[in-house]
Amino acid sequence: MTLGTDWAIAWIRRSADVVAEHRVELITLDREIGDGDHGENLDRGFSAVVAKLDTLPEGSTPADVFKLVATTLISTVGGASGPLFGTAYLKAAGAVAGREDLDSASLVDLLTAARDGVVLRGKAAVGDKTMIDAWTPAVDSAARAAEGGQDEKSVLEAAAQAAETGARDTEPLVAHKGRASYLGERAVGHRDPGAQSSSLILRAAVEVAG
Amino acid sequence: MTVGLLIVSHSGKIAEGLVELAAQMAEGVAIIAAGGTDDGRIGTSFDRVSAGLSAADSGDGVVVLCDLGSAVLTAETAIDFLDDGDRARVAIADAPLVEGAVAAAVAAATGSDLEAVAAAAATANSSTAGAGEGSGDAPVDLESKEGEAATTADGPYARSVTLVNRDGLHARPAAEFVKLASRFDATVTVNGKDAKSLLAIMGLGLTAGTTVDLVSSQPDGRQAVDALAELIESGFGES
Incomplete structure (x- = not known):
């Protein structure tokens, strides 16, 4: 069972729903250590994406879906998460360009490129208390699952679980990037909102797979 | 453009x-x-x-x-x-x-x-922006100068002028000053700071009545120093 354009569209729709459901939680996390706009910004961005999904022409590939997501998020989000998530989807689109159905290895390519896009844009490393702390364990875990011969849904499950653990593990960290880095020790004890939204989005990918 | x-x-x-x-x-x-x-x-x-x-x-x-x-x-x-x-x-x-x-x-x-x-x-x-770079090292070969110029045959060309405009070298006059300095290739210093660096000049906090030293060690620096001295003496069009 491979995952195609229908899955990609369903993933994005589910991401939009999940972001809307967790809007207040993300706003609260961001208010504690940032500027409080993360939930609202992402919600607005994904709502704009959903409104555009119907304009995708017949025969679009997963890469076409991700490219649409990228350009829409970059244009509509307003905060740092616009360029960060936007670049993630843009690089993900590049990694799977031309492929109609994504197998386990393709999913690892997609996740790796997305993570590399976030690193390229934000220049954060693991342990900086950013969304990278969710993305990098997710990529590593997905790669191990794929190498172990697991199917697509299991690869996505491995990514989602690792992202959730990674997001939780940002709580004791001092931030070295982003608005929270101005707070020093005061950021300790709070979960990074970008890592949390990343884990929600990666969880959405599993929920709509097969 | x-x-x-x-x-x-x-x-x-x-x-x-x-x-x-x-x-x-x-x-x-x-x-x-x-x-x-x-x-x-x-x-x-x-x-x-x-x-x-x-x-x-x-x-x-x-x-x-x-x-x-x-x-x-x-x-x-x-x-x-x-x-x-x-x-x-x-x-x-x-x-x-x-x-x-x-x-x-x-x-x-x-x-x-x-x-x-x-x-x-x-x-x-940097608060030390442009501090004195380029001054003092260039070879000089200046002729003797007439007038108020305090210079020697083989030393740097220097003039001391007093700021006459009310607000001294604050933003707009400083910008005018830097723009004029930038028209010359020669490096000129103002109390040791690069005359082409707006922030270095503004950082000097030169107020009305202050005397400033304009110095250039470069052969073609005299014209620049004279032009800048005249601008300061003109009061930048302020009273």
């Missing part, structure tokens, strides 16, 4: 206010504001930044000045979306927004190229 400036801020008011401030010292430079989101909230807009990049570029390039974190991310993303040719003409200045923009605007007004305008912005990072 000149290098253009793009001011990227989370706040529309900051961007527009800074454009107003910088434009006062840099007539003829395209300085474009890209502040706030498309619907006027706090944030940065990819579309406004993209439109600003093209509006600020007259062919000589654009120096981008950004405030907090995501302004830089949005600017970098917008730059990534440019064609290769256009992208090569854009530089993001590593500088604090207000001081960097003012220094860059004055540098652009003097016709400096992209690299020099970005470097002028970056002088805002």
Whole structure:
């Protein structure tokens, strides 16, 4: 069972729903250590994406879906998460360009490129208390699952679980990037909102797979 | 034309206010504001930044000045979306927004190229910007000078002049001073600071009645020192 354009569209729709459901939680996390706009910004961005999904022409590939997501998020989000998530989807689109159905290895390519896009844009490393702390364990875990011969849904499950653990593990960290880095020790004890939204989005990918 | 400036801020008011401030010292430079989101909230807009990049570029390039974190991310993303040719003409200045923009605007007004305008912005990072560089080492071979010039046959050419205008070398006169200094190749120092560095000059805090020392060790520095001394003595058109 491979995952195609229908899955990609369903993933994005589910991401939009999940972001809307967790809007207040993300706003609260961001208010504690940032500027409080993360939930609202992402919600607005994904709502704009959903409104555009119907304009995708017949025969679009997963890469076409991700490219649409990228350009829409970059244009509509307003905060740092616009360029960060936007670049993630843009690089993900590049990694799977031309492929109609994504197998386990393709999913690892997609996740790796997305993570590399976030690193390229934000220049954060693991342990900086950013969304990278969710993305990098997710990529590593997905790669191990794929190498172990697991199917697509299991690869996505491995990514989602690792992202959730990674997001939780940002709580004791001092931030070295982003608005929270101005707070020093005061950021300790709070979960990074970008890592949390990343884990929600990666969880959405599993929920709509097969 | 000149290098253009793009001011990227989370706040529309900051961007527009800074454009107003910088434009006062840099007539003829395209300085474009890209502040706030498309619907006027706090944030940065990819579309406004993209439109600003093209509006600020007259062919000589654009120096981008950004405030907090995501302004830089949005600017970098917008730059990534440019064609290769256009992208090569854009530089993001590593500088604090207000001081960097003012220094860059004055540098652009003097016709400096992209690299020099970005470097002028970056002088805002250091309080010792432009301190005395280039003075004292160049070989000199000056003839004896007439008049008030305190110089020797083989020493640097120097003049001491008193600031007569009411507000001293504050922003607008300082900008005028730097623009004049930039027309000469020679390096001139003002109380030891580079006469071409706006922020170094402003950092001296020279008020009315202060005597300043203009010095150049370079063979062609005399003309520059004289022109600058005359400008100071003229009072910059202020009373």
